[in-house]
Amino acid sequence: MAHRIAVLGASGYTGAELVRLIALHPNMEITALSGERKAGMSMAEVFPHLRHLDLPRLTRIEEIDFAQVDLCFCALPHKTSQEVIRDLPAGLKIIDLSADFRLRDPKEYRKWYGNPHAALDQQEEAVYGLTEFYREEIRAARLVAGTGCNAATGQYALRPLISAGVIGLDRIILDLKCGVSGAGRSLRENLLHAELSEGYNAYAVGGTHRHLGEFDQEFSALAGREVRVQFTPHLVPANRGILATVYVEGAAEAIHDAFRAAYADEPFLQVLPLGETPSTHHVRGSNFVHVGVVGDRIEGRAIVIVALDNLTKGSSGQALQNANLMLGEKETEALMMPPLFP
Template identity: 70%
Template sequence: MDRPARIAILGASGYTGAELVRLIATHPGMEVAALTADRKAGMDMAEVFPHLRHLDLPKLCRISDVDFSGIDLAFCALPHATSQEVIRDLPRDLKTVDLSADFRLRDPAVYAEWYGHEHLAPALQPEAVYGLTEYYRDEIARARLVACTGCNSATGLLGLLPVVKAGVVDLDEIIIDLATGVSGAGRAPKEGTLHTEVSEGFHAYNIERHRHTAEFDQEFSLAAGRDVTVTFTPHLLPQNRGILATIYVKGAPEEIHKVLAEAYADEPFIVVLPYGEAPSTRHVRGSNFCHIGVVRDRRDGRARIFSALDNLTKGSSGQAVQNANLMLGLPETQGLMMAPLFP
């Protein structure tokens, strides 16, 4: 392509939509051609997100007003259960990256079980490629529809998939204890994410049935070639961005570290820390990097794997741009090598 790819962002008034705009603003291979929002149609992006006021952006409009004949790729940053119907009605040749949960689960029956309603576009599900870039890179490059992972899912999967595949941990003894920033809940007002409900506290949520658990079941079982069921407990952090997963496993810690270091040696966005070091969310904030550490447990034959990423970047919009780069034939790292923001 001898010009920047023309991009539409559907659902640009949410956090992931704003993060996509931030990333594409300095991306040499993409330009924002259309931005949509429902209730905010007709507004300038600067009114919705003042931190983007320096950018020359199209006005927000309704999806029905977008001329998709001039669009090379659409990011669908819409709420869960909305994307299926919207993507179903998009032009069949339009490359699409979906940031919702609507196409992540390969089996529509499993989707119905976890999301409480029948899949609304089952005919499209077989062509959707799971968007964990480091594991489905070749399929993503050939795909028309990519289903980005959940942010919690990405954190746990990146920390565990190599050791699950290598068989160096006990598959029946995996515990994922994860803490995530409030932006993962989206921008829509909710009582549980009010400042007074979240600040000065720390609590578990969706303890019995967090929907990202279905992605763990799907991907770990595929990697292992047998059913794998992990214990997963998410917690809400009183901070805007970032996820830290502490993963408890049974296995030799030095071997686990070696497997992870070798698996990710050539991955541009995955950093395996020296043995014995644990990562922090503050060191990946605003970036597309994931930091992974391995620390031995005081009990022999057990280890803790730590995985940290920014839920809005590597966990969502950055991952989406990484996948879009592949789909458009661009360098995978283009527009994504910015350093983390610290302090």
């Protein structure tokens, strides 16, 4: 019998991406979809590209019978998500795509998100959802906290290098570009076509981006000491994709070897030949991550470039990958579709 799936927040970009991916899964059936402002509408009305699918109508969360759900994806905004998850049935498997359960320390959550955590019991049991590095914990988890898309990209670029001890830890520079869908579907003046197209801009400059909380938590735990990266994100006039360029101290050959060793058996992590660099065009609409390494002209320094699709591997694809583990399915099920090109 198919696993019964609910998607909360199905009227947003990550919710729609979840529906697109789950539609390919032979052992999952979507039985409930919520969209508070679009309750009563069909998914075909909200997302015409999904009109070929036989889906339930969007409803309000309180109208869903969770006794008829095996796993729930929660694609709601932060703060809202914790308040909803706190009241869901205790035995329900949940994957949260918001920021609400990513940070283990409640003080750090308050620091980065500006409000006290409202679901501390659930926060304590949550497992961080970066699949390749928390696979066994995710398999046994009830609640999984999906990573930030920027945070996932930066960690794919740096975790193997920190673990292998092949880079310096005090002068890591992470320069990242993200497509506009990473900002969500809400109407904002700076995301209007006339405001965004034909240019790109840095934001959260100087260490204010919230995903720094994830970098601090994860990199410091790996290194056994405090690690603080210098991180500047940029918004680019593209619908999808993240490209991270990371400047590190270390030998390019040793860095490349560390990636090949760490990702040799990972189905979605593709390490390019030394000297080649990836493009967001080559991962678009897929769950793949491309990693490139190039030596710098300055001796002892190297450049790591990582590309992924922020809606798929950075969010909804990662969530489905985790759901496969939690439900005893093949980890790659419904996720091996090739990228879209051009």
